[in-house]
Amino acid sequence: MTDQKVIMIRHAQSEWNAKGLFTGWADPVLTPLGRKEAAEAASNLAKLGLKFDRIYTSVLQRATETASIIAKSLNCQVPLTKSWQLNERHYGVLQGKSKEALAKQVGAEQVWRWRRGFEDMPPPMPLASPMHARFDTKYDGVEPTSLPSVESLKHTQIRAVNYWQKEVLPSIRNNSSVLVAAHGNTLRALIMYLANMSVQEVEGFEIPTGIPIELNINKHGRCSSWRYI
Template identity: 40%
Template structure:
């Protein structure tokens, strides 16, 4: 197919629904990723909250889906705004996440994604497998991954050897400061890419820390995504680890220190549901659709969810 997913034998999209579902589940099990080394929100937040009431129809729902593994993820390169594609494993991961959403019976009214291929491909796979290719899709640069500046394209181990482990950890894991800026004559500077021609040059980042990424992402969250939620829509957001972290920081009131420790697993759907009108309630309950062994549990503790605000 045009999605290029390689699950030998031929990809699920050409199979019957039942056979395809079984094949994706087998592929996901075969390609299960190891547990993240750093703490997750599961370990950081242990709030005493009520479980999600599945029997109560939600007023509005949003699903966050981080893209699957990219070619630069596989090569351990700083990616940021570099427009690389998914690996075969990344496409399989996206197919697995889509299958989980299909099993959950999620029907989307609208979808949002970034301008980067790896997120767009993940969304395409998700909508294809769930049979929702007619869902309106909005692409916006504010959902792009964090801009890694002068680190873009560098091997992570070589970067540590050049700058030192402490400095690289500061750039990668602190809320600020940003890495060194990218040169505007670099092949990776977004200003040289026509798809950003509509953005004022002064708005195109030369480098970003997590704080910068949060500040870039939230205006689009407020103006576009929240607008759909306040109308009671079911929304899918296929984006990146740091742009999703920025939104979750706002939703859950996570501190500057704790947000740097939050891990967003690849292609594992995270669902938030508002049980009353968003404008008056302002609170949601969030959970991961599944709890894969060795990867991640509920977003915050065993009670079953995370509170969020819009």
């Protein structure tokens, strides 16, 4: 069995990316620049002659919009397969707060640990908060106890890898051409698992918005190599 290619992409720039806010499970839309980033990503994928049989995204619109722009540009007549398990890492009470303002309050090192640390977690979002996912109709079919109030990257990896193994990898092994449009931390967690990154490596690893990543998946379901497109 030869290596099979899969494309991953972090959603293009969202309104909260542009404002420097912790986003997590909040649901801002793409900026005009973000839509341009997604179109440029589609153009680069088209140059490689790529067209997708399966497109997996989170349920958050910055990811689904990025995927939709790419699918339309490449004339991929397939529905998006959406799952909350591909959502961004949940940032608890930090969601909606300015990274710059928080750095002044608690120090840049603490903010960096919250953003990049593998096991670090900010305080959880209260269950009674109207911003909690259990009050969001997007998650009506999900067991409420499965919906997090905060996550570390380690927690994010557990749910993302579980979804990868159950849903995405079987499609790849069935010779489908696959696109995964998700989020910075979701993809960091997946690539850490697939490429056997160490904790130290993943904590220094940041994925830019709107740049496709090509991964070669071997017969063991792991990544033998990867590159930005």
